[in-house]
Amino acid sequence: MKPFAYARPADVAEAVRDVAAEPNAVFLAGGTNLVDHLKLGVARPDLVVDVRTLTSGEVTELPGGGLRLGAASTNSAVAADRRVRERYPVLAQALLAGATGQLRNAATTGGNPLQRTRCVYFSDVTTPCNKREPGSGCTAVGGYTRYHAVLGTAAALPDPTAAETCIATHPSDMAVALAALDAQVQVLGPTGERTIPFSELHRLVGDEPSRDTELEHGELITAIDLPPLPAGTRSAYRKVRDRASYAFALVSVAAVVPPDGDVRIALGGVAHKPWRATRAEELLRGAELTDSAVRAAMDAELAAAQPQPGVGGGNGFKIPLVNRTVVATLRELTPEASR
16 A cells, blocks of 8 residues: 555545645545555555545435435435435435445445446556556456446447546446435535536546546535425335345446326446436336336437447346336336336
8 A cells, every 4th residue: 555644634624625735635534445445556645634524424404305415424324314214215225235234334425426436457456447547448348347337338349448448337326326316416625615416426438537527626525415305206226236235236226206207217337427317217207107118218228328248248238137127116116007
């Protein structure tokens, strides 16, 4: 591990100033992702700024019936909160599907959505990786692609030597639920406060694979707001994985179905960011959520999917798996629909 300086500022404003002033500084909250990367040599900061006790660890009411999740609130505490379980079951289910109880006790609301990809090549500093070392290439292409992206990639067969190539997926279960809920991210940075719609927090690869989010250097998440949902809204999270626990998603689905039929669907395990299935949502808006209608909508959503070949057969299986998982999730939420 590379030696680094460690700071414990007195408040959030000081923490932001500390990180903004040092180009190679990072924030530390729960540390469940960062500490691993420090040990592996993936992260090599000059300064680590501890913010674990600086932001709120509470879940509080917002006007109109929404909830504010303090950035320091743990995944365990949010999942156990009665208001979250009753109003936003999709979020409680997503949190409980992630990691283990011990990790959920440490992982935070502000840090969980910012965790980096679990691509095995990103974690292996002996291999080229554009996300870890921009311009070095992408070892994942043609390698072990079972957990990699099928949506939002640059081409069906990306050039592994190209500086913009990356087929990694975002690993957070919580983030998929927050995307479906249209959550709002509260941020404090060197230029002040701003609010970012959760769907705009993460980015696709573009020409900067090393950049995961739209946050500027020195910006710190201080809270995440959950908007109120209409009475009668149903929601659920479904995760398909290789093991029953402590495994990242091959495919996951967060679905929110309000009484007006304005269904929201977010997908995990398929793209560089939590993927809002906006095309499918458009086709299903106001429609009866029968299996055949949902299947057709997801066929349209997945028409641009680009499966990756690789060791063990690649990841083309994800395309039908996504479709079936969405169908099953919406069937669970709308048992009264004609099948």
